Amino acid sequence: MKSLVLGGARSGKSRLAEQRVLAYEGERPIYIATAWGGNGMDGDAEMQQRIKKHQQERSSRFSVVEEQLHLAETLTKYDGIGVVFLVDCLTLWLNNCLHHKVWQQEKSALLELLPQLKGHIVFVSNEVGSGIVPMGELNRQFADEAGWLNQALAKLCDQVDLVVAGCVLNLKKGVL
Amino acid sequence: MKSLVLGGARSGKSRLAEQRVLAYEGERPIYIATAWGGNGMDGDAEMQQRIKKHQQERSSRFSVVEEQLHLAETLTKYDGIGVVFLVDCLTLWLNNCLHHKVWQQEKSALLELLPQLKGHIVFVSNEVGSGIVPMGELNRQFADEAGWLNQALAKLCDQVDLVVAGCVLNLKKGVL
């Protein structure tokens, strides 16, 4: 089962994704955290705080793997029957990959791997394209790539949900 | 019955909320307006115009109470069986409270009051987290707090709806 959880900032999408993953009883949940303190939006301090908050909220029932760039490689390394992955979140991963200029290869590697993945996986991704077209070419590139990635993954996933204010709108029905 | 109406800018959320409130026949509808001309986005003139437009659109069938900060206090003052409140809108209230550095106490007061409220209430709130992560720490704080507030209220409300282009997507089903 492959699942994609979409939502805006502070929509409750991470919490839903964690509940989904923990519902697979008896399996080994692996939390792949893509956040990276060194990218600094307004400097590192704020981002570090955000990461710390996420870590605190994260259930102690996960094995946490930090991976900012090589997502497909990391998934391959830990994959297997009985494994359940949570990837939170794809837009931070995209941001990191654009910054390090490895986006095209990392994206292709993930999309190629996904159909062959043995474990279950729940992706968390931000909806970023429903505001005003942002200033700056880099921001527009980011919004474009995020939208294309979400589309590509939604196509490959069995279930897609949109979270709004903690409420769930199912966009594509998954069957376990 | 507690109801939350979410939507982007100019989505038709205020109109839906007003219809909801006016559907409670025979009850006394109280419109709590949170807009504040003095906060000035690009100066007061534009905000004043926006407020004026809202006032003109507002049905003459409401008693209007203006309250920019102390929402829980105002609700308590007017609460009672047979009262129907419309609060429009929560994100302006959040903005005012952040500006005056009273957000945490005002938020807590509202969330504590809500389960004990005797009257009906319809909240209007903006969905602001589905665009690009905004520039500036204050903007990000605003987006974070708006998202968390919407989640907290959605949990406490009986019904939650998302308005898109004047069309209604029910997110949580209410029963009168």
Add this chain to the structure above:
Amino acid sequence: MKSLVLGGARSGKSRLAEQRVLAYEGERPIYIATAWGGNGMDGDAEMQQRIKKHQQERSSRFSVVEEQLHLAETLTKYDGIGVVFLVDCLTLWLNNCLHHKVWQQEKSALLELLPQLKGHIVFVSNEVGSGIVPMGELNRQFADEAGWLNQALAKLCDQVDLVVAGCVLNLKKGVL
């Protein structure tokens, strides 16, 4: 049949609209492209690239008409039984009309024409109001007008859909 397809940037809304139009077998599909290279977000080069990409993706099965401003006039010129229009997209048209200060008359002309249109029509429009309130009065005017336009068209259309990550959420049910 009049249809409105809404979605954020890179949501897959254009592809859905094209599928809708091509599903009218035996009819003559006319693609009205509103993009304009000369408006330059960060200069013409980027916009030209975006237009070119759209042209490449556009099926060769459409007759393409480029019209940046006078949408109602163009629709009237080509209208007739058996015609199917695709207008992609309304928010670029809005942007062009605001720039040339012809918005109010062009908007009125479209809204007046629509109920009398003989052909089928599928509109594509951006959801731009679900992020942070943008900086700059012009941006806010754009977001306001886009929201109002989407509401007005949603009311006049038989079917309204929201596209998120290539998945379709029906907002208003159409019957052919």
